[in-house]
Amino acid sequence: MRDFEYFEPKSVAEACSILSEHEGEAKVLAGGQSLLVLMKERVYSPKYVVDLKGVVGLDEISRSNGQLQIGALATHRAVELSPLVKERCPSLATVASRIGALQIRNRGTIGGSVCHADPAGDWAPVLIALGAQGRAVSSKGEKTVSFEDFATDYYANALASDEILVEIRVPAGASCPQAAYEKFSLREGEMAMAGVAVALTMEGQICKEARVVLAAAGPRPIRATQAEQALSGNTVDSRAIAAAATLVREVAKPVGDIRGSEAYKKEILATLTKRAIASALR
Amino acid sequence: MQDRGITLTVNGQSHDLSVKPSMLLRDVLRDKLNLTGAKRGCDEGMCGACTVIMNGQAVKSCMVLAVEANGKNILTIEGLAQNGTLHPLQQSFMDHFAVQCGFCSPGMILTALTLLHDESSPTEDEVRLGIVGNLCRCTGYVKIVQAIMDVAAGQYGPAATPS
Numbered sequence: 001m002r003d004f005e006y007f008e009p010k011s012v013a014e015a016c017s018i019l020s021e022h023e024g025e026a027k028v029l030a031g032g033q034s035l036l037v038l039m040k041e042r043v044y045s046p047k048y049v050v051d052l053k054g055v056v057g058l059d060e061i062s063r064s065n066g067q068l069q070i071g072a073l074a075t076h077r078a079v080e081l082s083p084l085v086k087e088r089c090p091s092l093a094t095v096a097s098r099i100g101a102l103q104i105r106n107r108g109t110i111g112g113s114v115c116h117a118d119p120a121g122d123w124a125p126v127l128i129a130l131g132a133q134g135r136a137v138s139s140k141g142e143k144t145v146s147f148e149d150f151a152t153d154y155y156a157n158a159l160a161s162d163e164i165l166v167e168i169r170v171p172a173g174a175s176c177p178q179a180a181y182e183k184f185s186l187r188e189g190e191m192a193m194a195g196v197a198v199a200l201t202m203e204g205q206i207c208k209e210a211r212v213v214l215a216a217a218g219p220r221p222i223r224a225t226q227a228e229q230a231l232s233g234n235t236v237d238s239r240a241i242a243a244a245a246t247l248v249r250e251v252a253k254p255v256g257d258i259r260g261s262e263a264y265k266k267e268i269l270a271t272l273t274k275r276a277i278a279s280a281l282r
Numbered sequence: 283m284q285d286r287g288i289t290l291t292v293n294g295q296s297h298d299l300s301v302k303p304s305m306l307l308r309d310v311l312r313d314k315l316n317l318t319g320a321k322r323g324c325d326e327g328m329c330g331a332c333t334v335i336m337n338g339q340a341v342k343s344c345m346v347l348a349v350e351a352n353g354k355n356i357l358t359i360e361g362l363a364q365n366g367t368l369h370p371l372q373q374s375f376m377d378h379f380a381v382q383c384g385f386c387s388p389g390m391i392l393t394a395l396t397l398l399h400d401e402s403s404p405t406e407d408e409v410r411l412g413i414v415g416n417l418c419r420c421t422g423y424v425k426i427v428q429a430i431m432d433v434a435a436g437q438y439g440p441a442a443t444p445s
Contacts, residue, residue, distance in 0.1 A: 049303065
């Protein structure tokens with residue numbers, strides 16, 4: 001890792017100001033479980049590192065107006081264990097519990113994960129499926145961000161260089177869809193080589209709205225809209241599920257690598273789609 | 283780039299240190315404090331051989347900057363035994379032959395300590411999931427899991443919880 005200057009701002013405003021002053025040469029540090037690896041590999045060698053952990057209140061989990069408000073600096077472990085999350089949107093706690101390993105979850109954060117924009121990351125497809133929104137702050141003010149277009153490319157996000165994601169809001173309680181996330185990796189604890197997040201808003205036996213979002217199937221999470229249409233407005237029976245799985249296979253663009261060929265990964269994605277739908281319905 | 287002053291409390295002792303921001307917690311423990319139980323394995327957060335307990339949580343010390351550990355309480359493997367008496371987990375690992383080359387053992391034992399603190403009666407599956415972040419190339423994990431389960435079952439008396 002190359003040397004750098006380290007900042008511990010005490011407020012978001014101070015953090016934005018440092019990022020603005022050192023535009024292009026600064027990186028934000030949250031849990032560090034992704035950033036530090038890339039810095040060790042010298043993929044990133046920022047001259048300035050801005051540690052957000054000194055800003056009080058960025059890791060809080062609360063609820064308001066039928067939404068769960070999760071601070072961007074909430075660790076995966078905090079989300080996993082939060083009684084509020086387990087009560088109001090339990091699929092989030094389940095997703096959190098299977099991220100990496102215990103030690104990673106104790107440090108890694110939900111905001112850091114989403115901003116890091118690894119296409120195999122678990123949070124992004126889940127947040128997209130749930131219709132979550134983010135709150136981003138820069139020296140110019142605040143704005144609401146959708147997670148659908150948040151990742152712009154491999155390891156790139158839509159935030160401005162002095163903009164910080166501070167909070168994630170998820171529909172909670174009755175407005176939280178039935179959701180599940182199924183992923184596959186060669187060994188437990190590794191990044192997904194395929195992942196499918198499904199969220200279903202059910203009215204009795206009929207699915208009113210479906211979201212199917214793929215991880216590790218392209219440079220960014222992919223919303224499999226045709227698969228969604230196979231489920232929306234229908235009874236989610238075995239025919240609809242099979243149709244959704246086939247449509248996922250068609251829209252996925254995974255890269256063949258040491259974990260599996262493109263064809264193999266498409267098969268896994270199709271199977272995970274079926275499992276995620278079944279899981280969401282339980 | 284200036285060095286930063288930090289204070290770490292390690293195994294109950296306070297240390298004032300001067301570190302570069304890029305220095306890892308693992309290397310401060312090993313090279314400045316001579317606590318070599320935390321190993322350099324993969325250096326990228328996968329193998330867990332560098333695991334220590336920071337403010338009660340298992341963390342991979344190669345994935346924590348020393349400056350991030352400022353003001354925190356660290357427990358390393360060297361801090362487990364009390365007055366020459368091994369911690370129940372250490373004794374259990376020995377009794378079960380859960381240690382072969384021993385390289386994974388410090389990290390594995392510390393992770394197990396936090397697992398038992400969080401869940402005093404884990405199922406075998408919960409133990410297996412709990413140690414996912416600690417790789418062992420020698421034992422095949424069976425004896426490790428048995429050693430942990432036997433401590434959880436109370437066969438070594440009450441297990442101390444991490445401070």
